[in-house]
Amino acid sequence: MHPFHYRAGQLYVDDCLVSEIVERYGTPCYVYSELYLRERYHAFAHALGEQTLTCYAVKANSNLHLLRRLAQWGAGFDIVSAGELARVLRAGGDPKKIVFSGVGKSRDEIHAALDAGIFCLNVESAAELERIAEVATKMGLRAPVALRVNPDVDPGTHKYIATGLKESKFGIPIAAAEALYRRAAEWPSIAFIGVAAHIGSQLIDLQPLGAAARRLRDLYERLRDSGITLRHIDCGGGVGIRYHEENAPSPADYAAVLDTALAGLQVRRVVELGRSLVGNAGALLTTVEYWKKNEGKHFCVVDAAMNDLLRPSLYGAWHEFLPLRQSDAPLRDCDIVGPVCESGDFLAKNRPLPAIAAGESLAILGAGAYGFAMSSQYNSRPRAAEILVQGAEIRCIRRRETLADLLGPEEDCLVD
Incomplete structure (x- = not known):
């Protein structure tokens, strides 16, 4: 389920004592198990087969060191920005x-993206397809594209991470996609190579994924049959993990x-998998600052926050x-x-917790x-360090930000 476990009353991640990470790097900080990530990636790749x-959906966790490991293991990458493209290439x-x-x-x-020679642009509107054609024409290229269709399948997940319903901003309505394929099939700067869908994230019940895949197949x-032959079907990702009591699907x-x-x-x-690979590979370490009680309500105040x-x-x-411990x-x-x-700065509500001491x-x-x-510098809080555990070896893969890091871009522009 995850790589964190107790030995002789002490919490370990793989073969590393977690308290040693805290002593060396402080809190809040993130820690990841390379072994767990590797095993999860290979389990999915093996189950899905060579076809x-x-x-890997980079938005889930874009640390360069994790991306490098995934690239070395043979993974592809699903990106959503030029910044993520730069990270993957780096x-x-x-x-x-x-x-x-x-x-x-x-x-x-x-x-x-076209200059880098990527595999495919997943197109989410007619206007975007026209823009891609314009850019590709100026570059003297044919852009490899797939239309991302919206299959109007309810994934049964949180409304903020449901992306396959007709009211979602994502994708082209599946009923309109066929006409767009036909209209643009002869454009000289567009090469249709696939069709795609992604209906949401943290999916525990896989039936909606099956329904979406069948709609992709039909399209x-x-x-x-009408003469437009595509080379791939992109079924997205969204496979859920166990956070609490979920019965998470296996690869x-x-x-x-x-x-x-x-x-x-x-x-x-x-496929485009993110959380299902890296979600349970990591933990955020935090330290108790205070306990307080307001009118019978207990609060455990820690040094990690909503910005972390x-x-x-x-x-x-x-x-x-x-x-x-x-x-x-x-x-x-x-x-x-x-x-x-x-008031929205909470990490858990009404949670039973041992009354461990401050510190x-x-x-x-x-x-x-x-x-x-998804972390930020809100309240001018420098972002946390990231640590990678490789067996019993501890390695910092992103140093903790300093106040100088936080102030630097503004000080460069400061006018007295």
Whole structure:
């Protein structure tokens, strides 16, 4: 489920004592298990088979060191910005394994993607397709594209991460996609190579994924029968993980759903997995600053905050908390909150927690995805360090920001 476990009452990640990370690098900080990430990637790649390009969704966690490891293991990459493109290329990712998604690609981003020679641009509107054609014409290229269709499938997840419903900003309505393929099929600067969909994130029930894949198959076959032959079907990702009591699907479960939906179809597959690879590989480490009580309500005030881990405030997300030392102290229901000056700055609500002393630390599990990647400098708080554990070896892969890092871009422009 995750790589964090107790030995003789002390919390470890793989073979590394977590308290040693705290002593060396302080808190708040993120820690990731390379072993867990590697095992998860290879489990999915093996289950999906050689016919599938297994892409990592960079938005989940974009640390260069993790991207480099994934590139070395053979992963492709799903990106949504020029910044993520630059990160993947810097990490050694193969441009021919990069899919560029997202609803708002600028001309500069399209130019950068085509210049790098990426595998595919996933197009999310007719206007974007026209822009890509314009940029590609000026560059003297044919742009490899797939239309990202909106299959209007309810993924049964949080409304902020449901992307396949007709009211979502993502994708082209599936009913309109066939006409757009036909209209642009002869454009000299556009090469249609695929069709794509992504219906949402943290999907525990895989039936909606199967339904979306079947709708992609139907569209693929209609296009093929009309003379438009595509080379791949991109089924997106969104496979959920266990945070609390979820019964998360396995790589084999996911592969079986796609195999059933696409059975007998000789076409390359593409998937875009993020959270399911890196989510439980990581934890956010934090230290208790104070305990306080207001009218019978207990608060555990820690040094991590919503700027470090936004998911609880944004989605009401649940994360497990583990003390670094097992405690037999009585449990106390409390809100675990940070120092940020917002009522929405909480990491857990009404959570039973041992009454550990101020100065003791906690690990917040399931923070490998959408943790550091969504962090900010709100309240002028420098962002946390990131640490990679390789067996018993501890390595800093992003140093903690300093006040100089925070102030520098403004001081350069400061006028007395």
